[in-house]
Amino acid sequence: MNTINSGRLIIHKKPQNASDNMAIDYSLLLNYKKPILRLYTWSPPAISIGRFQSLREEVNLEYCQNNNIDIVRRITGGGAVFHDQEITYSFFIPEINHYFPNDLSRSYQYICNSIIKALAYLNLKAEFKPINDIVINQKKISGCAQTRKRGVILQHGTLLIGLNTKTMFKCLKISKEKIADKNIVKAEDRVTCLDRLLKSNIDYQIIINFLVKGFSDNFDIHFTASDLNDKEKLTAKMIAMNIFNNNRWLNDR
Amino acid sequence: MAIFRKKIPGGKLLIINIRINNGKIAKLCISGDFFLYPERKIYLMENQLIGTDIKSYSIALKNIISEHKIKLLGIGIKDIIDLIKLAFNEYD
Numbered sequence: 001m002n003t004i005n006s007g008r009l010i011i012h013k014k015p016q017n018a019s020d021n022m023a024i025d026y027s028l029l030l031n032y033k034k035p036i037l038r039l040y041t042w043s044p045p046a047i048s049i050g051r052f053q054s055l056r057e058e059v060n061l062e063y064c065q066n067n068n069i070d071i072v073r074r075i076t077g078g079g080a081v082f083h084d085q086e087i088t089y090s091f092f093i094p095e096i097n098h099y100f101p102n103d104l105s106r107s108y109q110y111i112c113n114s115i116i117k118a119l120a121y122l123n124l125k126a127e128f129k130p131i132n133d134i135v136i137n138q139k140k141i142s143g144c145a146q147t148r149k150r151g152v153i154l155q156h157g158t159l160l161i162g163l164n165t166k167t168m169f170k171c172l173k174i175s176k177e178k179i180a181d182k183n184i185v186k187a188e189d190r191v192t193c194l195d196r197l198l199k200s201n202i203d204y205q206i207i208i209n210f211l212v213k214g215f216s217d218n219f220d221i222h223f224t225a226s227d228l229n230d231k232e233k234l235t236a237k238m239i240a241m242n243i244f245n246n247n248r249w250l251n252d253r
Numbered sequence: 254m255a256i257f258r259k260k261i262p263g264g265k266l267l268i269i270n271i272r273i274n275n276g277k278i279a280k281l282c283i284s285g286d287f288f289l290y291p292e293r294k295i296y297l298m299e300n301q302l303i304g305t306d307i308k309s310y311s312i313a314l315k316n317i318i319s320e321h322k323i324k325l326l327g328i329g330i331k332d333i334i335d336l337i338k339l340a341f342n343e344y345d
Contacts, residue, residue, distance in 0.1 A: 051292050054268060054284040077326075079265075079286035104290070104326050131264070131288075131327055148290060253284045 007035035009212060009223035015043035018072035018083070022048070023240035025090045025156055026075055027232050032152045036092040037215050037223055039208055045084040046070035047171050050145065051077045054253050063170050073250050075243075076145035076156065078132065080172050085162030085193070087207055089115070091215065095151050099219060108132050108146060110218075111155045115142050118159075118207075118214030124197055132157075139192035159211065160193035161202050254280060255343065257336050265327030269336050273344040277306050278337075287327035294323050307341040310334075 016024075021040055028036055049058050051074055058080040064071055091111055095102055100110040112128050119126040119136070126142075129135045134142035144157025165188045194202050216223055228236065243249050254272045261267060265287040272280040281299045289295055298317055305313045311334045317323065318330055 050286050052284050052289060052295060053286055054270070054282075057268065057284065075292065077286070077288035077292065104288070104324060146288070147292060253282050 005035065005219065005221045007037060007219075007221040007223045008226035010036060010038040010226055010228065011208060012040045015041040017044065018042060018046035018048060018070040019240045019244035020236070021088070022072050022074060022244045023236040024228065024232075025154060026239045026243070027228070027236035028090070028092055029147070029149055029152060029154045031232050031235060032092055032150070035219070035221055036090070036226075037212065037221075038090040038092075039211060040088050040090070041086070041204075042070075042083040042088070044068050044070055045082065045167070046072060047080055047082055048072050048074050049080045050074055051147075052253065053080060055251055058173055060171055060173055067167075067170075069167075069171055071250065072244050073252060074145060074156075076147045076154070078143070078145035081143065081158060082168040082171055083158065084164060084167070085195075086158045086160050087204065087211065088156060088158050089211060089215075090154060090156040093153050093219070095148055095153055104146075105130065107153060108144065108155070111146075111153075112142070112144060112157070114215040114218040115157070115159060115211070116214075117218055118210040121210040121213060122194075122198065122207075136192055136197060138190075140190060141192050141194070141197075159207065160191070161204065161207065162195045163191060163193040165191070255340060257340050257343075259332060259336050261328050261332050264329075264332075267328045267332050267336060269333070269340060271337065271340045273341060276341075276344075277304055278302050278310060281337075283333065285328065287325065289326075290324045291321075294321050297321065298323070302337075307338070310337055310341075 046069060047059055059071055100106045109128050112134055115134050116126045124136055126134050126136045132144050133140050142157055142159050144155055146153060146155040212223060254270050257269050259267045265285055267285045270282040281302050283299060301313055301317050302310055
């Protein structure tokens with residue numbers, strides 16, 4: 001296989017908090033030089049809401065505060081996500097490329113194909129479900145969101161390893177229509193995770209390896225391990241302080 | 254302020270938080286789990302609709318979207334127009 005492109009692979013040794021995770025993504029986007037695949041985890045558990053979501057409509061603020069669950073507003077649109085037992089990916093690629101046309105829907109699908117390939121290596125048959133979901137037997141295992149700045153796409157998304165639906169539904173406000181018990185069961189039926197599908201203890205490292213392979217194969221990119229450089233770290237620090245830890249941003253709508 | 258919600262079939266949830274005074278939009282907040290590009294244009298969209306009435310709001314919205322090349326994913330211009338129309342009708 002000819003690998004004609006090179007990219008950076010950033011894998012954090014430890015989980016990070018919500019603001020830092022989002023700030024690093026934004027910093028890498030602003031400082032973009034070549035394709036990046038970043039894989040990370042979250043501690044403490046957190047809710048991230050989409051750029052355009054109403055904080056009060058989506059999140060049980062009191063429950064989150066009382067249970068030390070972080071809340072962050074993403075720079076990307078999309079829905080509210082409970083981040084806990086998952087591996088999150090962030091992928092950075094130019095808008096104009098030879099992989100997919102400059103079309104929003106097609107770009108989501110093409111990038112998500114990397115995750116689908118990774119799941120195939122685990123013998124799991126996953127499908128892309130427009131607009132931005134990956135499902136296995138119609139149950140969602142991965143969601144994602146995208147933004148573009150200065151000609152670069154950032155798409156970040158989740159791959160669920162385990163799922164604590166009880167906590168998730170306490171953090172998130174489900175609309176009135178879904179609040180009845182029978183609908184909570186239904187909502188739970190709409191998601192799945194690797195723990196349930198593989199019925200064994202998941203080694204995060206194995207999943208990480210397959211995710212890297214999925215992106216590498218999908219984009220024909222050879223990834224080299226990399227850390228954030230000093231400029232990226234400083235930018236991330238400033239962004240964490242001024243944006244993601246800023247109440248005005250969180251309460252934007 | 255009144256809240257109007259619409260789940261777009263095969264798409265996302267659109268919520269408008271709106272106040273209409275004397276037949277004109279006085280306050281507007283558009284929220285939901287949709288995608289909009291470029292993201293910062295949401296403020297422009299909301300601000301430019303302030304002061305419009307039932308006859309002028311939809312053309313104002315179409316103009317902003319066209320002029321600023323705003324792209325929507327998960328909701329359409331028509332969905333926003335329909336939901337604001339509902340608000341105007343409810344306020345009457």
